[in-house]
Amino acid sequence: MVKAIVLYNSRTGNTKKVALKIAEGLKVESHDKRNIPDLKDYDLVVLGSWVIMGRISFGGARYLRKVRKKIAGKKIALFFTSAGPDEIHWKTENKVPKTIKEIMFESMERIVNKNQNVTILPERFYCTGAIRMFGQDRDKIGHPTDEELEQAKAFGEQLKELLED
Numbered sequence: 001m002v003k004a005i006v007l008y009n010s011r012t013g014n015t016k017k018v019a020l021k022i023a024e025g026l027k028v029e030s031h032d033k034r035n036i037p038d039l040k041d042y043d044l045v046v047l048g049s050w051v052i053m054g055r056i057s058f059g060g061a062r063y064l065r066k067v068r069k070k071i072a073g074k075k076i077a078l079f080f081t082s083a084g085p086d087e088i089h090w091k092t093e094n095k096v097p098k099t100i101k102e103i104m105f106e107s108m109e110r111i112v113n114k115n116q117n118v119t120i121l122p123e124r125f126y127c128t129g130a131i132r133m134f135g136q137d138r139d140k141i142g143h144p145t146d147e148e149l150e151q152a153k154a155f156g157e158q159l160k161e162l163l164e165d
Ligand SMILES: Cc1cc2nc3c(=O)[nH]c(=O)nc-3n(C[C@H](O)[C@H](O)[C@H](O)COP(=O)(O)O)c2cc1C
Pocket: 009, 010, 011, 012, 013, 014, 015, 016, 050, 051, 052, 053, 054, 055, 081, 082, 083, 084, 085, 100, 128, 129, 130, 131, 133
């Protein structure tokens, strides 16, 4: 049987809600940043964080760097939560406009990949968060919705099937 675990950092609880649902789909445990367990027995580590000012939060980056020390030889699946719609393009360092999704997954990958012995799966998950950042985001209140949480669970189930193949 494949052993997997979900690890996340979350400030206001959105990433936690999503992490718990992914873990439910995978039928495995999840842990927040206060508890990074010994990962030697795990095949898959699902890693989640959240967005601040259009990029990964400092706490999230610090957390991924800590986890990175323990994940040699593992498969990694990434997820995040945010508030803004994904169409927003932010000015990046090299002036190439990118969506939050691209920025987040690229920065999470960059951090995790510094441990050269990991396999980052193409399967990934993200959803918008509960904070109202802008006037037009009024309808974001209440996210992640039940539907998004079901999608998170389905993502966990998808990972489980993939690893059991
Ligand atoms: C100070 C702050 C800045 C944020 N900046 C952004 C942002 O630039 N873009 C975005 O989409 N969401 C932004 N968010 C929203 C969070 O990414 C979103 O609510 C996320 O789900 C929070 O995760 P958590 O509840 O697990 O802490 C920001 C939230 C906070 C508190």
